[in-house]
Each structure stands twice: as C-alpha cells, then as structure tokens.
Amino acid sequence: MKKDSLERVLWAVGVSALISLGSTEQKPYATPTKEKAQLKSENTFFHADTPETREQILVALVDTGMDPYHSLLKDFLWTNPGESGVDEQGFNRATNGKDDDGNGFVDDVHGWNFVDQNANISDEHGHGTHIAGLVTQGLKKSSKIRIMILKYYGSQGAGAATLNASNQAIAYAVQNGAKIINYSGGGDLPSLTEEQLFRQAFEKDLAVVAASGNDGRETDTSGFFPASYDFPNILSVASLDSNNNLLPSSNRGPDSVDTAALGKDVLSTLPHHRKGFMTGTSQATALMTGMLAQIYEQYPRHSSEENFKRLLESALPNENLRGQIRIPRTPKLERALKMRSANEISPQFQLNQKVTLVHDPLIEEEVHIQKDLAPANRETLP
Ligand SMILES: [Ca+2]
Ligand SMILES: [Ca+2]
Numbered sequence: 001m002k003k004d005s006l007e008r009v010l011w012a013v014g015v016s017a018l019i020s021l022g023s024t025e026q027k028p029y030a031t032p033t034k035e036k037a038q039l040k041s042e043n044t045f046f047h048a049d050t051p052e053t054r055e056q057i058l059v060a061l062v063d064t065g066m067d068p069y070h071s072l073l074k075d076f077l078w079t080n081p082g083e084s085g086v087d088e089q090g091f092n093r094a095t096n097g098k099d100d101d102g103n104g105f106v107d108d109v110h111g112w113n114f115v116d117q118n119a120n121i122s123d124e125h126g127h128g129t130h131i132a133g134l135v136t137q138g139l140k141k142s143s144k145i146r147i148m149i150l151k152y153y154g155s156q157g158a159g160a161a162t163l164n165a166s167n168q169a170i171a172y173a174v175q176n177g178a179k180i181i182n183y184s185g186g187g188d189l190p191s192l193t194e195e196q197l198f199r200q201a202f203e204k205d206l207a208v209v210a211a212s213g214n215d216g217r218e219t220d221t222s223g224f225f226p227a228s229y230d231f232p233n234i235l236s237v238a239s240l241d242s243n244n245n246l247l248p249s250s251n252r253g254p255d256s257v258d259t260a261a262l263g264k265d266v267l268s269t270l271p272h273h274r275k276g277f278m279t280g281t282s283q284a285t286a287l288m289t290g291m292l293a294q295i296y297e298q299y300p301r302h303s304s305e306e307n308f309k310r311l312l313e314s315a316l317p318n319e320n321l322r323g324q325i326r327i328p329r330t331p332k333l334e335r336a337l338k339m340r341s342a343n344e345i346s347p348q349f350q351l352n353q354k355v356t357l358v359h360d361p362l363i364e365e366e367v368h369i370q371k372d373l374a375p376a377n378r379e380t381l382p
Contacts, residue, residue: 057145057296059180060173063128065121065151067271076136078146083109111149114165121149126270130278131184133269134286145293148178170197174204179296182289183210183226184282190225202231207304209289211281212238213251220253228256233304238325239263239284245320250281257325261287291333314339
C-alpha cells in the first residue's frame, strides 16, 4: 500500500475465473442514459414517504452491482416508487429518461450505477451478487426487506473516480431512505469527505455494517476505513471459519473491530443463475447485515443502537475471540429475534445460525472460486 495516497480495496476473489464461466445471454437491465446525473444539494432529494415504502426495510448494498435477474434475488430488489408505474404520457417511469421523483437520478428504479452514472446496476464482477445473496438468504417472499443496489465498483475496479463513486453511493443511501448500509470493502487510509458522509449517516441513524478488512492485521492503531470511522452506528465485522475461530486473513482489534461472522468458503449467489464460494470479511459483513435487517424488520422503529444491542447482547460467548475483537461473541439471529429486550437473555435459546441458501432448480452449477485475494486501488487523492 502506498502511504502517500488514499487507497481502497474490494475484497473480491477469483473474478476472472468467474467471468469466464458465465453465459453471455443476459440483456442490459435498464436503458442507459447519456445524461449524467449529478448529486444535488440535500434539500432537492426525494424522500420516499408512501405507506408502502415506510413498511420496507431498505438495505443499501454499496458494491459491484447485482444480477437483477437472479431467481434468488429479484424478489428482494428495491423498486423506487417514484420511478415505477407510468408517467402522465403513459410511458414507464423506469425507462422514460426522466427523473420522475426529482432526486437527481434519471430512472433510478432499483438504485444507481455510480461507475457509469446510469441506472444499469448489473454486476460484471460477481462480488456484489454474492453479497446480495448473503444479505437476503433465508428471507421469505413476504419479507419487507429490500436491497437498494448502489454500484461504485466496476469490472475494471481501480481508478481515480472510485472513492468518489463510493461517496456518491453513501450520499444516495442516506438521502433515499436506506436503513442499513452494507459496505464490504474499504482501505487503509481515511478520507475527510467519506467521514463526513458517514457522519450524515450517523445523524440520520442509518446502521452501517462494514468489513474489518482482510490484511490479517490489528487495526486499533492504524485503522481500516470506513469500518474504523469512530461513529457508534458503524459495526466493524471480522471473519470466522466454521469452528468460530478468527480467520488468519481477517483484521482484528479489541478496540476497533466489533463483532464477527462466518467468512470462510461461504456459498452464495453469482451472476447468471449460479452459486459459488467466496472467503473474507466481505462475506461475514453481509451475513451480519442480513441478521440485522431481519431484526429491523421485526423492530422497525427501534434505533440502530437498540438493534445493534439486540444483535450483540444475545450473541453466544466465544472465547476464541477474547482479546481479538471488542465483543467476543458470535451473533445468532434466532437468539436476537427472540430476546424480549436487551439484557434479558434466556439460556434456552441455543439455536445455530442458519447459513444455508434456498435451493432453486434454476441454479445450474456451483463454482468454487480461488481464494487468492484480488485487491484493487479505489482512488488516489491529492
Ligand atoms: Ca430519480
Ligand atoms: Ca424515469
């Protein structure tokens, strides 16, 4: 890592192998527009406020996009009410080339592509689709959890604009109704602009679940960002193996890393109706986000602090993690949902976290991806 520049990495694995195995029959999802939407001042943004959207728990996935046709994911894709249905001329608002809800983005029906500045959220990379599968795994079709796809990282990955794209994605999440942000990426150096955006997320009480990073180092003295920004609404997640031991590749720190989840050989969705395994704090973060989203679904009016508390206080003690992360416990969704209130944990709730995916006949194959990490620069700032 260069010390004189701001860098970010996305912890994706085996991308070239993944792409070569994919079919090419997928069509572009949305009509790209040449109009480049610009972030406007906050008071011009549309705030979703219909009864339907109030019920939904929006989870922003700041990542590489997502395969919107994947049979396991499409039911959980957020639909922006202001960019769906028909306009006054009878045209589909999702493809009419107009910013119908006035939020600064044309046809942003499921989120936005901040790499190309258009509404095409498709995933040429694979990482974002894998994350989406973990965030939504185990959800029933009746679930009110919806994923907002904010693509900041393309197939090329590196580039001077990448942190800018990430920052715009955070701003979009804050200003368009997200309750939770999943951030399965990061870098060694902080950015003032990025920190200010996460401060806005804190002030609006969004919950942020962020990867602690895969450098295998301690982050108490030299952090990993955004996980290490000092806001109480950011949960930093380390990765575990199937025996609940910290992975050697996972970052750790009793002051800087909060919690941990499974992150080794995790099976999830990949583009083109496939599934595959990936390893890292990205995956642990997504599993944690999925648990938190289900807590929000049950307790939508609770603060991020209350829902974090429910997740962490109900977690099972894990002596393997003592001294390595802040809360040496392993969160379990069933325990969190059944806990009647914080500090009221019954010993009868000894259920294990379910990490199996729903099987689907459209899943054609499972791809075991090489575990070599593929970090890439996100940005260089002056
Ligand atoms: Ca719009
Ligand atoms: Ca439109």
